[in-house]
Amino acid sequence: MSRQLAIIVTLVAGVLMVVSGFIKPTQGWGEDAAEWFNILAAMAFVLGAANLAKVHLSKISSRDAGWGFSAVTLLAFAVTLAVGLFKVGVNPMPAFPDVPMSGGKDAEGSAFWWVYTYVLSSITATMFSLLAFYVASAAFRAFRAKNTEATLLLVAAFIVLLGRTFAGVVLTGWIPADSDWAFLRFENLSTTIFEVFASAGNRAIIIGIALGVAATSLKIILGIDRSYMGSGD
Amino acid sequence: MNQKKTWTIILVLAAVLLAIRSFTGPGMAKVFVEDQRFAFKQAGEKEVDGAMKPAFEAVAPGTEGAIEWTTESEVPPRAYYAAEAASPGQSAIHLSTSRTIGVWVAALLTLFIFSFLYRDNPLYKFAEATIVGVSAAYWGIVGFWDTLMPKLFGAIVPAIVTANFMPGLKEEYNFWILVPAALGIMLLCRLNRSVAAVSVIPLAFIVGTTSGLKFVSYVESDLLAQTASTMKPLLVAAPALATGAADGTANGLSLGLSIKQALIFVGVVSGLVYFFFSVEHKGIVGKTARVGIWYLMITFGAAFGFTVMGRIALFAARCEFIFDDWLWLIDPTEKRVVVEAAVASVNALLPVLPGVGL
C-alpha cells in the first residue's frame, strides 16, 4: 500500500518539478521543494541522532572492544547538543536586550563557539591537511609511465606542478616572453593544458554526466528504478 | 614491547620540553582578552509590523534598571604587555583561561590526528570519537536553529518564536509548511516498527522532486551550455587588441587560437565517443575513444597537479597554528615580540638567495 502510494508520489512530484521549469505560475515550486527538503533533512536528524545513541550505548553496555571511545563520542555529542540547544554563554542581541535567547548560537565567547573553534575546526582542518601527505604518496605510486594513458597523466601533472611555483619561473624563465617559443614556458604550458585539454576533457565528461543524470531521473520518475525505497526487482 | 618503550620515552620527553617551554620566558599558548561591557535600558516603545514592542537605548554600564552583560574579545599578547607596562595590574586586558585551554585542546587534537599518519593508535581514536560526537551534534544544532526554528516553528507558531528566540523574524503564518512537517513526522515513524512503512512516502517525495529538478537543470546548464560553448567555428580571428586594429574589428586569422579551438573540438567529440556504451570500442570507434581517454588523462593529471597546491597550503596553516599560536616559536604576524637573536642566528646559517629577502 505505502509502496504503491510512494510510486505515485515520486511520479507526481517529479512531473511537477519538470513542469515548473516551463510554466510561469509554477516557477517558484522548485525553490519551495528545496526549502521543504531542508526542513525534512533537519527533522531527519532525530533519526540519525537516535541511531548514533543506540549504536554507542549498546557498545558501552556490552563492553565491546573500545567501548571507552563510544563513551567519549556520546559525551561529546551530549555536551555539544546541550550547549547549542540552550545557547549556553550567549548574550542577547543589542537590538533585543530583553530576549535572552536572541543572540546567535555561535556568538564569540559562548560555549558552542568554544567547541566549534577549538575542537571542531581544529580537527576538521587537520583531517583536511592530511591530504598534503596523501597526494605525495599517491603521486609516488601512481604517476609512473606504464603506458600512454599513465604517461599523459604524469606529464600533465608534472607541468602544472612546476608551472605553479617559483621553480617553473626559474627553469623556463629564460625563454623571452614575447618570442614565438614563449608558449613553452611552464606557466604558459600549464595554462594551455587547462584552456585546451582539460577544458575539452571536462566538457566531454560533463555532457556525459548530464545524459546519465537525465536517464537516471527519468527512470526514477517513471518508477523503473526504485531501489532507494526498497522495491528493486 | 621495545617499541612501546621507545614511544613512552618520546612522549615523556615531549611533555618535559613542553613544561619547560611553558614556564620559561614569556611561556606559550596564552590567550588574552579585553572586556567590553554593554548596558541597555528601555526607552518607550516602537512599532514593528503593526505591533508595539519595547524600544531600548544604550546606557552607561551601572545605570539602574539596565540589562547588562560583558563580552570578551581576543587581543594579541602584545596589547597585554603594553597595557601592563602602562599600568601594572590593570584588569581591562587579562588572560582568558577558557581560550588558553582551548588552544591547548586544539593543538593536542591536531597532533592526535597527525599521529594517524604513523599508525592507528588510542590518541587518534580519542580524537576520532570526539569529532564524531561533536560534529553530529553541531549539524543537528545548525539544523535546529537555522532551519527548523525560522522556517518551521516560525511559520506555525510565529508569536512564540519571535517573543522568545528570534525577535527579528517577521510574524507570519505559512501553513504550507505543514506539508513538509507532516512528511517529516512520517519519516520519524521509522522509530516505531508498526508504522515504519509510511516512511517511504517522504523518501519518494524527496527522490521525485530531486529527479524532476535535476532532469531539467542538468540538461540545461550542462548538456546544452557545454555543447553551445563548443559549437564555434574552427577558424578564430586574432583579438582586435593583439593586432592593434583601431576600429576594433578582427584583422588577422590567429593560427594559435584556431589550433586551440580545433583541439578542443576534437577532445569533446572523442570524449563523447569514449562514453558510448552500446558500441564496442573497436576499429574507428575504438581509435576515437582512445583519443578521448587521452584527453581525460591529461585533464586528470592537470587537475591533480593543481590540487597539490591547495593541500600543501592547508598543512602549512596547521603548522603555523602549532608553531605560532601554541608553541610561540615563531611570530610571523608580530602578535608578540620578534626574537631578534633567533633571526640573527638563522641569517648567519643560511646563504642569502638572490631576490629572496632573508
Next chain:
Amino acid sequence: MVSMIDSVLVSLTLAAQDAAGAGADGATAPAAAAESFFVSGRGALFGWLVVISVFVLVSIMKARAGKVFKVRPIAGLSAVDEAVGRATEMGRPVLFIPGIQDMDNVQTIAGLTILSRVGKTTADYDAHIEVPVSRSLVMTAGREALSASYLAAGRPDSFNEDQVYYVTDEQFGYTAYVSGLMVRKKPAACFYMGQFFAESLILAETGNSIGAIQIAGTAETSQLPFFVAACDYTLIGEEFFAASAYLSGEPDQMGSLRGQDLSKALVGAVLVLGVVVMTVGALAGGLVDLGSVSRFFQSLVGG
C-alpha cells in the same frame, strides 16, 4: 588568395556581430513575452527533454519486446563480483560509501541503486557489508535498499539494519571515522559510489594502505583524478550512472542505456554539423552566407 583570406575575415567579423546582435535580442525578448504563460527562451531545452525522454522510453519498450542490446564491457563493473568474492574468502567485510551528500543529490540516489546491486551480491556470497553514511536520510533510504536486496537474494534473515548507520554530517568528522574503521576492520573491498569531495583521496589512500580492492564511481569531476590515481577501478562520470544498468542486466535498464547513447549520438551529430557549417561559413564567407544556418544550429543547443 588574398581575397580568400579577406572573405574569411569579413565573415568572422560578421559572425561576431551576429553574436552581439543575438545578445541584444535576448534583452528585449523577455519583455515581449511577459504576457506568455510559458517561461520564455526555453524552447530548445524543452525539445531536448522530449527527445531524450522519447529515446529512452522507446528503447526501454524495445528491450521489453525482447530486443537484446549489447554493451561494451566496463572493467570496474566486472570486478565487483571478484571483489566481493575475495572479501568472502578472506572473511573480511565489504565497505560501501554512497558519497557524502544528501538524498537531494542524484549521485547519492545512483549510489544507493548500485548499493542495492552490490548488496545482492554480498547476500549471495554471504559476505558482510558495512555502510556508514553521513546523512540521516541516506541512512533511511540505504536501509530500505539493502533490506530489499537481501530479500531478493532470499536471505532476509542475514540482513541486519545496523549494517547501514549514520556517523555525522560533518565531512571530515565522517572521514576521520571511516579512515579509522578501515585500518581496524580491514575491509577486503571498498566501494565509493556517489558524490565525494576532498575526502576522496584520504579514503582511497587509506584503503590502499590496507590492501583493499577499491572501486570508485563519481560524477564529481574534481575528484576523479584522485580516484583514478589511488583506486583499482574508477567509473568516470557517465559510467557511474550506467553502472546500475550493467549490474542488473535487466532489459529495462539496458534499454535506457541505449536511449542514453542515442541522445548522445544526436548531441554529437548536432555539434559536429554545427561546427562544420560554421567553419565552412567562415571559410566561404564572401561566396555563400551561412549565417542563418549557423544561427539555426546555435539555437538548437539553446545558444
Next chain:
Amino acid sequence: MSFIDRLDAIDRRWIFLMMACAVAIPIIVIGLTGARFPEVPGPTSTATFETIEALPEGAKVLFSFDFDPASAGELQPMANAFMRHLGQKKAKVYCQTLWASATPLIEETLKKCLLTQSPDLVYGVDYVNLGYQAGNEGVMKVISTDYKQSFPTDAKGTRTTAIPMMEGIENTSSFDLIMVVSAGYPGSKEWVQYVVSPTLGKGKPIQLVAGVTGVSAPQLVPYFPTQMQGMLAAIKGAAEYEYMVNEVIKAANPGKPLPPAYMEAQRRMAPQLFGHLLMVGLIIVGNTIFFVKRRQSRSGSAMKAAA
C-alpha cells in the same frame, strides 16, 4: 633485495616524513626571518585586482563567504585581502554566507581586516553582516529576484528593511560587484550558473570575482573572463593578489609599515615551493624505479630465453 627494490617498496611513512619536513622547516625559517618570495601576478589575479580597482568610491559589493574553517588555510588569506582592498576602495560591504560554519569567519574577517584599517566605519551604513541562510542554490535563485526575501534580517537580528545601506538593494543586480570565496558546493560554480548566467546579454550583466581552492580552479577556468571577471586560484592566486593589494595600500599610506599579518599567503608560498619540489622529485624517483625495474625484468627474461 636490491636498492631499487627497497626504494620501490619504501614505507609510505618515509614519504610522509619528507613532506612534513618540506613544509614545516620553511615555515619555521620564514617565521623567524620574515623572508618572502617575490610574486609575479598572473592574468587571473591581475584581472581580479583590476576589476576591484575600477570600482568607484561607495560601490556596493556583495561578499559571500562560502567556505569553512577546514579550508581556511587556503581561502582566508584571499578573504582578508579582498576585505582590505574593499576598505581601501571605500566600498560598501555586504557580507553573507551559504555555509553554516562560516558565520564566525565573517565577524573575524570584518574585525581583522576592515575595522583595523578604517576604525570609523559604521555598521549598517558602511558594512553589514547578513549572516547565513540555509538553502544553497535555492537562496541564490531567490536573491536574484528579491534579496530581502532570503535575508529578512542581518546576523544581529535587525530587519534588513531597517538597515540604511540596504535601501535600494532589490536583488543581486543591485550590487556593483559580487565577490565569492568558495571551497566547494555551493560555491563559485553555482554563483555563475544561477546568478551571473541569467543576466548575461541583458543590459547590465553581474560582475563576479571569485577566490577558489586549487581543486575547484580547473572547473572554473572555462568561466573566465566572460562569466567571471576575476579568479584567484589556490594559495598562489592569493599570494599574487595580496601582493598587489599591499602595494596599493603602501602607496596610499606612505611611511606606514605594513603589518606582517597581511602577508599570510605570500608567506605560505615558501613551504609550497618545497612541497612541490618534493612531489616532482618523488615522481622522478618513482619513474626511475619503474624504468630500471622494467629493464631488469626484460634482460632477465631475455636471459631465461637464451638459457
